[in-house]
Amino acid sequence: VIGSSGINAEYGGLSAQFSNFSERVGRQRIEEDAGILENIALLLDILQGVKDLVDRREKGVNKEHQQAFNKVQQLKKQKGSMAASGQGTGGGIQEKIEQQESLINNIGLRNNFSVLCMHWEMKQVYTYLSHFGVIWDSFVKTQLSAHSDMCNLWRGTGKFTNLMVSAQSSAPISYQSAQQTAPAAAYNGPSFYDM
Numbered sequence: 001v002i003g004s005s006g007i008n009a010e011y012g013g014l015s016a017q018f019s020n021f022s023e024r025v026g027r028q029r030i031e032e033d034a035g036i037l038e039n040i041a042l043l044l045d046i047l048q049g050v051k052d053l054v055d056r057r058e059k060g061v062n063k064e065h066q067q068a069f070n071k072v073q074q075l076k077k078q079k080g081s082m083a084a085s086g087q088g089t090g091g092g093i094q095e096k097i098e099q100q101e102s103l104i105n106n107i108g109l110r111n112n113f114s115v116l117c118m119h120w121e122m123k124q125v126y127t128y129l130s131h132f133g134v135i136w137d138s139f140v141k142t143q144l145s146a147h148s149d150m151c152n153l154w155r156g157t158g159k160f161t162n163l164m165v166s167a168q169s170s171a172p173i174s175y176q177s178a179q180q181t182a183p184a185a186a187y188n189g190p191s192f193y194d195m
Contacts (some may be wrong), residue, residue, distance in 0.1 A: 014160045020153050028146040036142065039135045043128050050121045057114045065107045072100040 079093045 011160075014157060017153060017157050017160075020156075021150070024146065024149050024153060028142065031142050031146075032139070036135060036139045039131070039138075043132060043135075046121075046125055046128055050118070050125055053114075053118055053121055057111075057118065061107060061111045061114050065104065065111060068100055068104045068107055072097060072104065075100060 075093055075097045079097065082093065
């Protein structure tokens with residue numbers, strides 16, 4: 001039979017072990033925050049920036065370009081129908097066509113600039129994607145180190161565990177004594193077998 005002073009001493013040691021657990025988990029969090037999570041957040045920011053750039057391009061420049069092109073087509077059809085019906089050459093329409101073509105050229109320049117911006121953004125993405133392997137390697141090393149340390153800390157509780165198991169086996173509890181201390185069942189509703 002193990003004395004209570006031995007168990008009390010082991011409880012004190014166990015308290016120190018749990019303090020070590022807490023310290024190691026805190027250190028792991030700091031290691032992950034320091035390098036890994038910041039780099040992943042940066043990569044996510046860059047990917048979100050590219051997505052936003054592509055969305056702006058689709059909603060803005062491409063839509064404007066399509067609208068201007070459709071308007072030129074309408075004006076040319078209108079000019080053709082006026083010439084066919086003998087209403088004249090449509091000088092005002094020709095001026096509107098030239099304005100729309102100028103607008104299309106301007107939108108084309110903006111489109112080229114947006115494509116250039118997307119090109120540079122994608123270069124940045126590829127640069128950071130190649131860096132993702134380094135981030136992942138750092139993450140794996142941190143996890144391996146932390147789990148190894150935690151494993152060693154759990155092994156350190158073995159003496160306490162053995163002491164508790166041996167204390168348990170030296171004072172067996174009979175089924176009848178455990179049954180007498182258990183509260184009586186108070187449920188009086190239908191059982192599964194009544195159905």
